[in-house]
Structure formats: C-alpha cells, structure tokens
Amino acid sequence: MKLLKDILYGAGLSAVSGNTNVMVNHVHFDSRKVGMDDVFVAIRGSITDGHEYIQKAVESGAKAVVCEELPELLVNGVTYLKVVDCNSALAIIASNYYNNPSKNLKLVGITGTNGKTTVSTLLYNLFRKAGYKVGLISTIKIMVDKKEYPTSLTTPDALTINKHLSLMSDEGVEFCFMEVSSHGIYQKRSEGLHFEGAIFTNLSHDHLDYHKTFAEYRDTKKKLFDDLPKTAFALSNIDDKNGLVMLQNTKAKKCTYALKSYADYRAQILEKQFDGQLLKIDDNELWSKLIGDFNAYNLLAIYATADLLGLEKMETLKLISELENVDGRFQYFISKEKITAIVDYAHTPDALKNVLVTINALRTGNENVITVVGCGGDRDKSKRPVMGHIASEMSNHAIFTSDNPRTEPPVSIIEEMESGVEPQNTNKVLAIENRKQAIKTACKLALANDIILVAGKGHETYQETNGVRTDFDDFKEIKEALANLNK
Template sequence: MKKILKYLLKKVHVLEIIGNPQKWIKGISICSQFVEIDTIFFAIKGKKKNGHQFITESIEKGANTVVCEKKPILLHKNITYVIVKNSMEALGTISSNFYDHPTKKIKLVGITGTNGKTSVAAILHHLFYKMGEKSILISTIGIKILSQEFPTKHTTPSIVDINKYLNLSIQKGCKYAFMEVSSHGIHQKRIAGLLFTGGVLTNITHDHLDYHKSFEDYLSTKKSFFENFLPKNAFALINSDDQNSHKIRKNVLAKTYFYGLKKKADYRIKIMKKNIHGTKLLIDGHKFFTFLIGEFNVYNLLACYATAILLGKNKEEILQKINTIPPIKGRFEQFISSYSGIRIIVDYAHNPDGIKNLLKAIHEIKKQEERLICIIGCGGNRDKEKRSLMGKIVYETCDFSIFTSDNPREEDPEKILIDMKNFRSSISKENILTIVNRKEAIRTAIQIAREKDIIVIAGKGHENYQEIQGKRYPFDDMEIAKTLFSEFS
C-alpha cells in the first residue's frame, strides 16, 4: 500500500510544509527503530522520550517525510517536513487517510470503564460470530479478526495499528468492530480520527491514579470519550447502577440508553439462581443459563445484549445464542484438580473494585466448608494508592492471603509487598503470607489447601509473562498451577 503525501494531509491542521508534498508514502512509523524506506516518521513527545530526538535516525533508516511539532535546526535535503500543532492528532487523521478511512466502512463500538472492558468486547465478538456476523476484536487479550489472532501490548493499541487491522478486517468481510477504549488511549489520543457507531460504559472506580493523578481527572478522561467521539447518530450505553453514571451522561450528543440490575434502565436483567457452574438469568421474559459467574459478569452480559439490539440485531436470535458464550480466558477461568477437588480460579482483577467483586462472587456460591485462599500482587510503577486497599480487601475476605509479585517492572517487589500490607483492619488473624516468587506462592497455596478448597490467583489473568526490570519472562498463572498440581499428584 502507498499513498501520495498530499492526500494523507487532508483534514490535518498543518502549520507549515517544507519540501515536496507530492511524494509517495509506503508506511507510517512512530518509532525510529522500525522505520523503512519511504515511510513517514512521526516525532511524538512521550513521557520518557521525545520523538524529535530521533528524527535524524529515522531519516538515516529511510524516512522521506517527518511530521513534527517543532522545525528541526538541521533540515535534510530531499526530506519533507510537516509542522503541526499536535503530532498525535495528526497521526490519527493521517493513519485513517492511509488505510482508506476504515471506520467509515465498519460499525465500531468502543467499550470503556474500569472493569469489564475485555469481557464485554470479547463476548460481543463471540456473540456476533454465533449469529453469523463477521467482526474484529481489539482488546487487552489481543486483536482477533474472525478467528485469526494478532498480539498487542496495550489495551488500546497505537492508532496506526488500529486503522491497519480495521482495514484488514474490512478486506476479510467484517462489518462490526468491538474495541476496548482505555483511559490512557483516550488521553494519549490513540483513538484520534476514529468514527464510532456506539460507546459502552461498564463502570468507573479507583484505578490508574498514578497516571491521572486524581479520580476526577480519570473520570473526566472517560467522560471525554462520550462527549467528543460519539456523534448525534451514534449510541451511548451506560451502566445505570454505577454511581458516576449521571456525570458521564452530561453533554453527550449521542442517543443515550441505560442498562442495569437495580435502578430504572432501558435494559434490565434478573439473576434467578447462581452456583459455581454458572448463572440462571431472566431477561425480557426469557430464562437462560450462562457459564459466566458473578454479578459483574451479569452486567457484562446485559451490556452485550443491549449493544447487539442497538446494532439492529433481533432479540430472539440474540437470546438463542447468548447462552453459548464460554468463559473468557483469564476472567474467572477455572480448573479443578481431579485428585484433590481443589479449585483454581485465575482472574485479571487488578484493582480494588475488581478484586472486591471477584471475591464477593465466590463467597456467594461457595460452600461454607470450602476455604478461600487468595494469591494477589500489585503491578510496579503503577498506582501505589490502590495497593493497601487491595491488600486489605483480600486479607479481610479470604481464609488465607498470600501476597506476591505481579509485574514488578522496575520497582523492588519487596517494597510493593510492604505497601500492600500497609493497612489497618478491625479483623485480627494470622493467616497472611508474603512470598515474592509468584510460582512459589502458587505452590504454597496448593500445599496448604485442603480437599475442595478454592485458590484464587488474581491480577494477571490472561497474561503469559511476568515483567521484571524491563524484561518479560514466560509466566502463565493457570499453566503454572496445572504443572504444580501434576507434580503433587
């Protein structure tokens, strides 16, 4: 694929062009390491690095055009410089132009919120597949076009990759796109230039305060998605039971709908029965069983039901297919030891609200004699405020608490564990362990577990690595647990 530069600059707020705007562009890059011949390089100011420092390197590797916010002192011959006010905003528009405006040809639904984004996006992708519709999934667990998977590093990938894969999905016949929209992605303009058919809000609770500095800032960022990216002809679907829902709905141009279990809403659902195997539900007079467990998953399922209706799908067809949705990898994912009956639950819960809802769901369905053992860690170089909150929830809720490493990144894992234990509790018990090595923590949990006890391994879910000092080492919670069980058997 190649395009003329002048065409790519349509609707871009250009301050100045130095050089020839009629040259061919064969690719887009925001990293000088991956620049190839005849690509356009975007100099973007990041938190740690400034792309303007890598302009010369990008030119040496073959870039024929540079988009930047500040004119370089040294101008290279035969290189075109496009000076813009905001490189990230320009990147969104140019990426869309380069990949033939994919969001004009596909119905894109953005799912945002603190928890539930991955589950809602994945359930929608699976539901539409069951209904015979082709779609693309863009989420934390990866990009999936039909059944083909592509790995990602961020909840919301770069705007270049989003447009690239949306374009590819259209070529494969996809009509729908379901995408997680993170607060980082919104704030860093990684969704700039995209046209959304609809937006879904799952909930807003404490998270990412290391980045946003305050809950108000975090809430404002989420709110901006509904205000700035959903036009009048789009829909906004909001969880009416979330305490911040009334703040989100203000100044939204899109037609707004609500879903929920408790308050008045356009779409409602009732829990009839729940156990460790699944949940029996009632929706629009139709009873059905789902393998998904926990009230939080009922909200996720209802959001998907409502979204499918708002996208024009038939109610009866949705209800026929929605009960076939399997559990999402790393979201209340279960394994039962055949020789001991010990149950392993792996979940991505990595913030206070997530871990609280997870443990609450387990307590509601477990038998009294079944003890609950929880292995939990907190990510390094992330929101420190939530560490003690999560530690307290696990300590007060579980029979045994094991604090361990999550993804310590560049931080000392011992210090993270100290932060997790820095809480006050009215409950006094000794059943708390701190084991830095995550594998040893899982081994210890299996050793102290009795027949039919429940071991929760929280925080990493679907992740198949552990990030330590800038490197990713292979680590899969569920696979580690299964391997250790086989050793004990």
C-alpha cells in the same frame, strides 16, 4: 505509495516547509523503522521525545517529518509539517493512510475500569455465532474474522489500529468490537475513528499513576462519549455513579443498562451456582455459564449492544446462553481432592472485591477461601494497600506475592500491600515473593472443598522483571501444583 497531501487531510497543520505534492511510502513514529520516502511523526512520550530523532529519521530516508516544533536545520528535499499535537495528527494520518477503514464497518468501543476484555470478546463470539464476519481489538488479541494477530496493549497505537481495521474492511468484516483504554484516549490513539457506538462498563480506582486524579481518569473515559457522532449510540451502566456522567455531553443516542436502577435494559439474577447463574432479561429467563454480578452486568451490556446493532432479541438470548468464559476471567476447575481453583485477571481493588464477593456468595461457609495476589510494579501505588485490605478481609488466608514487579523490588510492593491489612487480619497473611512458590503454598494449605483464588494476571503468560519477560501461566501453575499435591 500515497500522495502526502492526501494523508494530511484534517491533521491540523499550522506550518509547512517543503512540498506536500509528493509520493510517500510508509508512516512511522519509531525512527528505527523509517526507510526511504517514509513519513516520520515525532511523538513526545513519557520516556523519549521523537523530536530528538528527527535527524536520524531524515538520514534514514524520511521524505516528510510531522512535528510540534520545527528543527533548526531543515534539509532540502524533506517536507516539514508543524502541528499542534502529534498524537492527534498521527491518528488522523493513520486513518487517512488506510483509507478511513472504520467507516466501512460498524465499530463499537468499550471503555471502563473492568469488563472491557470480557464484553468485547463475548460480543465478538456472539456475533460470530450469529453468522457475521467480526473483528476484535482487545487486550488479549486482535482478530480479523477467524485470523488472530498478537497484541501487547489494551488499545494499540493508531497505525496498528487502522492497519487491522483495513484488513477487516478488505475481508468484508461487518462489526468490530474494540477495547478503548484511558491511556489510548488520552494519547489520541482512537481519534479519527468512526464509532457506531460506545459502551461504558464501570469506573473504579486504577491508573492514577498516569492520570494523577480520579477526576482526570473519569473525564478521559468520558471523552470517548463526548466525541461520538449523533448517528451513534452511547450505552452506559447507570448503577455505576459515573454512568450518567458519561452521557452528559454526548450527541449520540443515550441508552442505559442496570441491575439495580430503572434503565432501558434491565436484568435480574434469579439463581447462582459455581457452574453458572439464572438471569432474567426482558422478562425472559436464561442460564449463563458466566457467574457473578459483574458478569451479569457484562451480559446485559452484550444483550443491549446486540439489540442496538439490530440482532433479534430471542436469538441474542439463545446465543448468550451458549457463551463461555473468556480466558483468565473467573477461569476455574475442581481438582481430584475437591479443591476449587480460580484464576482471574482482577488487578484493581474493585475487580478483586467483585470476584471475592462472588466466591463468598457461592460458598456454604464451611470452606476456606485462600487468595494469592500481587500488584504490578511501576504502576499506581495507591491501590496496593487497598488490595491488601480487600484480600485479607475477604479471605481466610491471603498470600501476597509478585505480579510483574518490573523495575521495583517485589518485597517493597508486598510491604505496601501489607500496610493496608487491619491488625485483626495480620495472622491471615503470608508474604511469599516467588509467585510459583506462593501458588504451591496455597495448594498445600487447601483442604477438600476449599477455594483458591489466584488473582491479577489472568490470561497473561509471563512475569516481567527488570525488562525481562519469563514464561509464567497462573492456570498452568495451579493445575500442576494441585496435580502434584500428594507426590
């Protein structure tokens, strides 16, 4: 139990009806979870408005209600707390409820269109190898040192974040690396957290279904840096044209990294192969199993972050050379027919282009590149023709297929992808709605030494259609299809 007035500190109250000097149990923003003596925070969502469920929460036993508009009927014995922004209030209340756990460890936020999961996961792995207790909050999972917890959002809700940061604090975790999405920033999920630093990877076309304009998307990311304290560091990729924009108004220590520009941390790619690349960082050469320019940026960000957090540089370089690929990020194998299969999470135009640029830089020119790709339903439609153009332009064959169509007809999504294909590339494109069949077809088209890229889902192990998730793992599917080629 917590004293209500203690968890309200800094939540921005504009009006109070009732007693704040009472003990409360749990905090919820889902009225279905509310029990006796709980606090209910009425969040306005894109689909539902929590204010419509205040009465239900009270009937379920809520002792306090946090809202932006007081209801007409105020029930005796219930404390009503009016705030300007319930999302912001929830984040502050959640942090207070769990005793501000982010202050007990060094929390680093990673934001950008691509690379968040790779950078956060590899930082977690590197610091674990260095002997520290480490936490991770990512798209794939939440880790409290060695213990894994499932997650379904890139940036979880504020209660989930603080709950797990509290577990980390209890376990003596020293560092935590957390993906911070534009949705999470916009919905104030990361508000009230104490960041030791923040990393900007890059910015490209994504989430315009939600943010409407690229400028709004960029400025939402920038807010993470604007809100950093002066004791923190702000690390930005300045080869990206928005890299310096991120640093414009931050009070934190400004640090930069780049492959092409003058920066505080620089790297150079000396050699590339399918099984890795030779990098030069700080005049020291190292071999990494992670390939591609995009991974060179990721590894440089990791090196810079480790340095800013106090790790010894030579130890960091050694540990970087031992890092393995993150699941679903340029994950590959070579079949007995000498066909190279690559599974990657690339679900934005920039990410797809980066992966295909990497593949084309490694091929001799005699192999065919076959790309299987789709676009998610109920998401940014404007990127569909762009991804269709990139896949057809940079591959010998492109197969457009389903990728979590959600509530949209898969055929409509594929048609929008096809609209971006140039006339000279139309004969390269196949449309196969069934993703399993699309992968099988790619395998049948491939000859020895050819390269198949299955893009878009990466680590995901499901396909979502009309609210129903069915098991589907790209890596398992292509492995099985290639194993059964001649059966």
